[in-house]
Amino acid sequence: MADMSLERAYPGLFDHREANCLHALQGKPEAHGPRARIVECGQAQTRSLYLCRGFVGRTRMDRSGKRQFLALQIAGDFIDLQAFVLERLDHDIHAIGEVVVRPSPHASLRQLSATDSELMQKLWRVSLIDAAIHRYWIFRLGRLSGRARLANFFSEMLVRLYARGLGTLTRYHLPLTQTDIAEICGMTPVHANRLIGELRAEGTCDFLNGEVLVSDPAQLLRAGQFSWDYLFLHASLDEELRRLLKPQKARA
């Protein structure tokens, strides 16, 4: 699979010059294998990473060593912009499956930001959308039942991956284990397993071998009380999704 380009990841945001500009200051691609720790909590950073391919997870441990996923980043995300501004991270970043990242030295970014305030503001924008996703995760964990949390999470990944051209509305690749999903949705692996079984039995969606299958996307979104307003998608994409996901009665 080809690497995710900036233009494809952010339609309507970066123009051609800006995309080239950002691309130019990135170093060589670096590959990481499954479960590799890409950035370690607390370490000082001198560069930030762009995720070209694959998935990475932000995690934090509790005292007894159990993990909680704080975010799941997909190809086309800047996974480490925070470190450019805050110098260090307050959590770990792990590869999920095979990933490819490209580093941007902070020195280059600083230079860029001094000369191109508009581009800098666009990077700010990207980081604020991440923050909006964080807030939505708070909503999910705080207000939704177990089953709705799962459906809501699968809905989010459906829309985010679709927006990057990384899946259809009925199927996408998600190389997580059920244990990962439990750590995302704030439940035990056993319970995640049972609830996924329920979703499967009632035909809402299925998750098998790192593939999510959705026979009726509108129903999945309903089951998860999902809406994608917080993703700040490009207007045309938003409209497209509204058209494809809203009324929908019969399907092939």
Next chain:
Amino acid sequence: MADMSLERAYPGLFDHREANCLHALQGKPEAHGPRARIVECGQAQTRSLYLCRGFVGRTRMDRSGKRQFLALQIAGDFIDLQAFVLERLDHDIHAIGEVVVRPSPHASLRQLSATDSELMQKLWRVSLIDAAIHRYWIFRLGRLSGRARLANFFSEMLVRLYARGLGTLTRYHLPLTQTDIAEICGMTPVHANRLIGELRAEGTCDFLNGEVLVSDPAQLLRAGQFSWDYLFLHASLDEELRRLLKPQKARA
């Protein structure tokens, strides 16, 4: 009580010139009463707000109309920077008790950002710390037991308010109801009540009439598995807290 100044809120971040600069482009203070909706979800915004006094909450409703707090902002927070970059908000902002805000027109901010990229980056920094707090709330809701969630939340407010000079390590003002706290910690009001009763009974902390009383701060932090690394406090303040909160055996 005096309004929170920028220099007091962000020690070591904004220098005198920058603080004046930001202050200069703010409009007249505006007051809001309890439960007033300060910013409405989805509306286009032409200005961003600085919170001089009081508390505001970011909330999102589920389908059945129940609220979840996504964040709690205190005096000295920029409560609406997101709108400067993203034009609209994906959630509501409510006053909690009496609050005073000062608006900054987006036009002025845009002008400023073009001329002073360093200052803009500092505002970016502020918004990234908010994002770090969001992530910590995800951790709290996803991994901690009910009682630990409460103790963790009270710990966070202890440290954040102390950092702004808005409380001591044994007592601070927090004008919330038990129902608000339930909506923050992802539980029912009844259960929040019972757990607060437990914390009171075991002497961890007490919450009464909008006051939080902590006889042994170190114990509270332990009960909530709290650490403040994610708040990116000024180094001297961090050290001060470590000194005051870490070993601590006897107290007056």
Next chain:
DNA sequence: CGCGGAGTTGAACGCATTCAAGTCTTGTGG
């Protein structure tokens, strides 16, 4: 005096965790 919001308490129910056992797949080495 009565109303409403906040706090408190009891009891029944149910969702989720825990512990445990067992299946299935995959990769490794005899």
Next chain:
DNA sequence: CCACAAGACTTGAATGCGTTCAACTCCGCG
């Protein structure tokens, strides 16, 4: 080729944390 180990997934049964519904107190306020 088979044996075996490891990890992911699945299922059962017991326990318990948290919700739900309900009643009741306390307080400030009109």
